[in-house]
Amino acid sequence: MKRVGVFTSGGDAPGMNACIRAVVRGAIYHGAEIYGIRYGYNGMIKGDIFEMNSHSVSNIIQKGGTILKSARSTKFMTKEGRKKAYDQLQKFGIEGLVCIGGDGSFTGAKIFFEEHGVPIVGAPGTIDNDIYGTDFTIGFDTAVNTAIEAIDKIRDTADSHDRIFFIEVMGRDSGYIAIRSGICGGAELVMVPELSTSVEDVISALENEKRRSKTSSIIIVAEGGEAGSAIEIAGKVKNKLKEADIRVTTLGHVQRGGAPSAKDRILASRMGLSAIEGLLNSRKNVMAGVMKDELVYTPIEHAITIKKSLSRDLLRMVDIFNNRYKR
Numbered sequence: 001m002k003r004v005g006v007f008t009s010g011g012d013a014p015g016m017n018a019c020i021r022a023v024v025r026g027a028i029y030h031g032a033e034i035y036g037i038r039y040g041y042n043g044m045i046k047g048d049i050f051e052m053n054s055h056s057v058s059n060i061i062q063k064g065g066t067i068l069k070s071a072r073s074t075k076f077m078t079k080e081g082r083k084k085a086y087d088q089l090q091k092f093g094i095e096g097l098v099c100i101g102g103d104g105s106f107t108g109a110k111i112f113f114e115e116h117g118v119p120i121v122g123a124p125g126t127i128d129n130d131i132y133g134t135d136f137t138i139g140f141d142t143a144v145n146t147a148i149e150a151i152d153k154i155r156d157t158a159d160s161h162d163r164i165f166f167i168e169v170m171g172r173d174s175g176y177i178a179i180r181s182g183i184c185g186g187a188e189l190v191m192v193p194e195l196s197t198s199v200e201d202v203i204s205a206l207e208n209e210k211r212r213s214k215t216s217s218i219i220i221v222a223e224g225g226e227a228g229s230a231i232e233i234a235g236k237v238k239n240k241l242k243e244a245d246i247r248v249t250t251l252g253h254v255q256r257g258g259a260p261s262a263k264d265r266i267l268a269s270r271m272g273l274s275a276i277e278g279l280l281n282s283r284k285n286v287m288a289g290v291m292k293d294e295l296v297y298t299p300i301e302h303a304i305t306i307k308k309s310l311s312r313d314l315l316r317m318v319d320i321f322n323n324r325y326k327r
């Protein structure tokens, strides 16, 4: 393969730049021409495509966001949109692609391959860590560290004012950020979409805290759970515990930004190099991942359809540390 493209798609994630850098430098090392595609699938459709060189990725390993920009593309969800994207790739002579993105981006890549035969190798870039075939995704570690920093700060106020704080973290429908940041932040309760926790469960946990003479509590709520948002849950709890001093903080996009952690820079670099080397070695429709510290390739089909389960060990730990272990 002589000429290949790279793009970032879906939500940005800290470490995406380190991954782009690895793809570009890896391609050049192997003698391939490398083209950057801006704004994900939208840029592919529009032909927002340019040749990259080693210097194009200088001084970016430490930066959050993505120099290639990102987008969620409704046009690529249509057959016509994908045909236009294919025509643009033909025009630029691009024979294969590295897609840095989440499960949605990989679903698009799979359909694109089936329709037009363009080989794509994925590198999992999303803070959600919801992709099978890799222990961690690019950006997850940084997002958890950002969440912990915020939780630690909020705990100061919770403690000073004897308050109950509901802190909502991202993750779409995955509780990975919630459970890890909850454990590191010493949360009294963690609500994840993978496990149903009712408002009654929350109240019972808070009453348990009160019996233990705890005067403040931190409850981590993963977005996407069936009990609703942190604001909704806090409202329902307040209706039942009228005397409680309750506050809500939604961390939101702060979790997606900032300089990537050392762990994310390494992970992104490994996955980026592995993705481009896989592509240049004729792999198609696979995702580069790291499992048990080993580089692995997983069929994209598996990466997007197999549900990565949340470790029950971690959930059990939160209960044990807060004296809620049922014998």
Ligand SMILES: Nc1ncnc2c1ncn2[C@@H]1O[C@H](COP(=O)(O)OP(=O)(O)OP(=O)(O)O)[C@@H](O)[C@H]1O
Residues within 6 Å of the ligand: 009, 010, 011, 012, 041, 071, 072, 073, 074, 075, 076, 077, 078, 101, 102, 103, 104, 105, 106, 107, 108, 109, 111, 125, 126, 127, 128
């Ligand atoms: N079924 C599909 N068919 C074609 N394209 C798709 C499909 N699903 C997703 N895509 C394309 O991939 C893009 C990115 O997907 P999505 O918005 O779900 O983000 P993601 O890759 O899952 O990243 P993140 O996890 O950060 O949200 C979509 O905007 C769309 O262009």
Ligand SMILES: O=P(O)(O)OC[C@H]1O[C@](O)(CO)[C@@H](O)[C@@H]1O
Residues within 6 Å of the ligand: 011, 102, 126, 127, 128, 170, 171, 172, 223, 256
């Ligand atoms: O930035 P947007 O498009 O609002 O998307 C937010 C979603 O993207 C993510 O940050 C990454 O997938 C999710 O955690 C969140 O649900």
